[in-house]
Amino acid sequence: MAGSIAKRPNGRWRARYRDDTGRERSRHFTRKVDAAAWLDEVASALHAGTYVNPRAGRVTFRQFYDDWAPRQLWVPSTRANADLAVDSVAFGDLPMKAIRRSHIETWVKAMSAKWAPTTIKTRFVIVRSVFRAAVADRVIAADPSDGVALPRRRKVEAAMRIPTVEQVGRLLAHADSSRVSTRHGFRAYVALCAFAGLRKGEAAGIQVGDIDSSLRRLTVSRQLQRDGSTFVARLPKYGSERLVPLPDDLVEMLRQHIETFLPEEPPPDAWLFTVGDGPMYDNDIDWRWRATRTSAGLPHVRLHDLRHFYASGLIAAGCDVVTVQRALGHSSATTTLNTYSHLWPTAEDRTRAAAADLMNQALNPASRG
Template sequence: MAGSIAKRPDGRWRARYRDDTGRELARHFARKVDAVAWLDEVTSTLHAGTYVNPRAGRVTFQEFYDSWAPRQLWVPSTRANADLAVGSVGFGDLPMKAIRRSHIETWVKAMSAKWAPTTIKTRFVIVRSVFRAAVADRVISADPTVGVALPRRRKVEAAMRIPTVEQVGRLLAHADSTRVSTRHGFRAYVALCAFAGLRKGEAAGVQVGDIDFGLRQLTVSRQLQRDGPTFAARLPKYGSERIVHLPDDLVDMLRLHVERFLPEEPPSDAWLFTVGDGPMYDNDIDWRWRATRTSAGLPHVRLHDLRHFYASGLIAAGCDVVTVQRALGHSSATTTLNTYSHLWPTAEDRTRRAASGLMRQALRSTSPGAQSTRLLK
């Protein structure tokens, strides 16, 4: 939109323009050349569609977040994590236009003294999304998080802990403690995580009707999450609804679990794992798992490690990337590769095996026994 420059009686130069809403804004300069440069810059952003009203950036970071967050399609746990991330910044009361990259770097530095790199990245991504939304809303012209370095994370292969077969066996043996009645039935839960790769909330959300004992299949269609003082059933993480093909031994274990711990002929919507009148979830699972691994003498094993155990077993058996992706419910094969690529045989491994096979064949064909056999023929 066109602007104008005029000299005022006091000798200063007034540059004015109308923004994309039709409102007139002006600024005064001691020199005409400065007024021209500023007006050229403003009008260029107006024509390019990148104009930002200078008054918009006066809103503080916290105020912008408070108005933006309720519009996001988040489940309660995501909103809770976002609130934690935003609450940890030291610039919440600063105007958006006053926040610089140095503020972000100071915040990241402070977090690095307390939190693991993965936690820092999670919080950083949330805060970055707030600034990106502000740029998209033309509250600020640039995202101050661009270029900020985060603490280096350990390589996946170094950070991942995969239990051995013997360790998983010990966990199963101690999951159904005969001395602790409240852990009765937990063995089937552990088995679902270890031999079907279910996440914590997915295993908690299994209902009797999800299991097809004839086809030996399990439909993963929900997960249980804490929602205030109770629970909520939601779609699995990243919409990873799927059908898991169960091994025969796991099918038998689940059948025995239903017969022993559920009422006779339970309805299809009956929870597979219960505590009192409701499903077992969140803290109910956590303390049972801690008790199980302590009893098994494996206090370092995390529940999610059983999912890694399942994935590593599929890969060791020769399953391809897509098969593993579907079994785990990953959103894409890229996610599977980013997590487990180090478990697949490398090109060097395949080359050695192929060359080894060729060499064995060649040696057998030239052995004295092979030559005498050909002469007799």
């Protein structure tokens, strides 16, 4: 970097340099030593590739977000969540270069009085991504959210709610109301979530052609999401397209559902669950689920708890991590372990069972074979 220091007629020292775009920039100091130190700092930043245009940080947080967000490859629901996160900050009108770690900490503290730790983390991650984008664009030199502590979340095993077999049976029994015609056919939807582990949007996106009755398996290749006043079909979450083996009873339930609620010989692209002329999705599902769990006397059970029920059943039956990962459509075995590791038998459990088996053989000669 070519820089220079010159004494001005007013007795102050002017330090000048050309930035990485070739534009000349300057700053005035009372002492020459301060001017030299500043030039050294700028030269070091230019050499390291961390130089930030002094004027760039004048853009406000909100302005930067409004320019950055439309370029992100987000689905509508992700953009909506990002907008909520940005709307919740108190520093939206501050210049990016003026935002300090204390601003982020104050925002997190305020949220902790209203929201659960998981919600706070979701919003924090979005806001942090804005700051990181600003650093990458050299709008600011450092991310002020770096190192900010978040409220402690409950352990997965403490927060996870897994319905019992009896509770799932009650939900299935109440899913199809004999009094409310709009809930007819919802039983098969609940069964797909409980016995195939499908997410809400994945179950909504099932078409007749996705069911292979002869091989007893289901192709999960799309999910339905709200898009304004209508819906849009997208790839499953995190690209979790998969084939899910189906139990015989579920295959038969789906066959009966098609025979009862869909036109005779429906085409392969016919939606399995419908409301009027379109697929059942989003609020259509939420309303039916709330009515079902209320009727069953289980108002605390969430629809996603049925996915945990399915996973816990696979693990209890001895399925390994990779098998469970593939069935659930997780992006990696690490995700599966992070979510369900507490359900797998520990080394202590296996040691105890092995010792019990040895003791049984020693005390009961007939068991030795």
